[in-house]
Amino acid sequence: MSSLAGQAYVIVGGFNRLNAQGWNRRLVKLSEKIHVLTGLTLPIAFLIMEWYSLSHSGKPYTELTFADLQPVSQIYMIAMTAIALIYTPLWLSIRPQFVVAKDRYHVSAEQKWKTDTFESSPYTNSTTKLLSKVPRNEIAWTDANHKTILIDRLPESLNGLKIAHLSDIHLTGQLSHEFYHRAFDWITAQQPDLVVVSGDIVDYNENLEDIEPVFQRLTAPLGCYFILGNHDKRLTDPMQICKRLEGIGWRDAGATHHIIRFNSIPIEIIGNEKPWFDRYRSDMPTVEPETWRMGIAHSPDQFSWGVKNDCSLLLCGHTHGGQIRFPVLGPLVSPSMHGSKYASGVFYRSGTLMHVSRGMAGVHPLRWRCPPEVSILHLSSI
Ligand SMILES: [Fe+2]
Numbered sequence: 606m607s608s609l610a611g612q613a614y615v616i617v618g619g620f621n622r623l624n625a626q627g628w629n630r631r632l633v634k635l636s637e638k639i640h641v642l643t644g645l646t647l648p649i650a651f652l653i654m655e656w657y658s659l660s661h662s663g664k665p666y667t668e669l670t671f672a673d674l675q676p677v678s679q680i681y682m683i684a685m686t687a688i689a690l691i692y693t694p695l696w697l698s699i700r701p702q703f704v705v706a707k708d709r710y711h712v713s714a715e716q717k718w719k720t721d722t723f724e725s726s727p728y729t730n731s732t733t734k735l736l737s738k739v740p741r742n743e744i745a746w747t748d749a750n751h752k753t754i755l756i757d758r759l760p761e762s763l764n765g766l767k768i769a770h771l772s773d774i775h776l777t778g779q780l781s782h783e784f785y786h787r788a789f790d791w792i793t794a795q796q797p798d799l800v801v802v803s804g805d806i807v808d809y810n811e812n813l814e815d816i817e818p819v820f821q822r823l824t825a826p827l828g829c830y831f832i833l834g835n836h837d838k839r840l841t842d843p844m845q846i847c848k849r850l851e852g853i854g855w856r857d858a859g860a861t862h863h864i865i866r867f868n869s870i871p872i873e874i875i876g877n878e879k880p881w882f883d884r885y886r887s888d889m890p891t892v893e894p895e896t897w898r899m900g901i902a903h904s905p906d907q908f909s910w911g912v913k914n915d916c917s918l919l920l921c922g923h924t925h926g927g928q929i930r931f932p933v934l935g936p937l938v939s940p941s942m943h944g945s946k947y948a949s950g951v952f953y954r955s956g957t958l959m960h961v962s963r964g965m966a967g968v969h970p971l972r973w974r975c976p977p978e979v980s981i982l983h984l985s986s987i
Contacts, residue, residue: 611685616644624940627880699946701935706953714751723729727784733970746976759986762868766984769797772922773805773964776812790824801828804834804903816849832859832876834903877902905947912957919959926963932972
């Protein structure tokens with residue numbers, strides 16, 4: 606049993622880390638398939654080998670001991686058991702109940718929409734329609750929430766600043782415009798001061814034309830900001846996304862920093878699209894000493910970058926909350942070098958508060974106990 610747990614750690618842990626790499630997508634997907642297939646077929650191969658050996662030894666199955674196994678099976682079992690013994694306490698220690706900064710935020714209001722609130726079906730292709738039949742598949746639900754977050758080094762005049770944070774829009778043609786409009790209209794009605802989208806905007810070239818009708822519904826007095834994510838890299842020319850969004854007034858935080866003012870306090874917004882894009886200019890700009898800085902990164906693996914660059918707030922997405930969250934255990938699959946540690950939620954380290962959104966969609970239309978999310982973040986000094 607413990608060796609099977611070790612094998613599961615190797616398969617899922619490797620899968621998460623392979624998908625956190627900035628490699629070419631084909632290489633990631635190829636290595637992911639090789640890794641998972643090898644992980645699944647190895648134990649089956651050992652079982653077949655032991656069954657064959659047993660059937661020729663004449664020894665009853667019930668009397669089989671570890672010493673009777675082939676040396677290669679023994680080595681495999683010892684290795685996997687050792688991995689299970691070493692990794693289990695580490696893995697348990699990064700469950701959401703232990704790592705989320707509960708003392709740094711509270712949900713002040715929450716609204717949950719289910720599929721039956723749409724005028725017409727939100728599913729626009731056959732795969733999504735089919736998978737929507739899976740009981741409690743939450744792909745077209747939405748959790749629209751207000752979160753008050755406690756920020757270090759927040760100037761008094763920024764108290765109460767409202768930031769709409771949404772992520773992983775994934776325009777794929779799987780979900781209707783109405784699905785996005787419902788959430789975006791809700792955001793506009795909350796009157797946020799600024800809007801941030803932390804990457805993964807469009808997946809396919811043919812969905813570029815969906816950008817304007819979906820995104821132009823969002824406006825905010827201090828502007829709407831975006832960066833790109835790993836899925837945006839699948840397009841023939843990802844810069845088309847930037848051109849189209851800038852064409853409707855959005856600001857590209859993945860290419861350069863932006864300085865805005867709220868109650869006379871300068872706010873600097875910096876972006877990070879690593880490891881998939883490196884568009885941001887390398888020199889950090891000189892700003893006024895009292896400038897308050899926030900970062901936008903697609904992957905929560907950039908938490909250290911946010912800390913290093915004195916971001917009081919860092920907004921991320923990418924991990925989709927794990928998409929499937931198991932009771933007690935939480936998420937397992939999460940494309941991050943930290944595994945499922947930062948799948949979603951609020952995290953704090955050395956003066957930087959990181960909010961990881963569960964995002965709105967994805968290419969795999971299956972969510973369980975992990976509905977899409979849009980958030981209005983209310984900044985409050987600690
Ligand atoms: Fe995504």
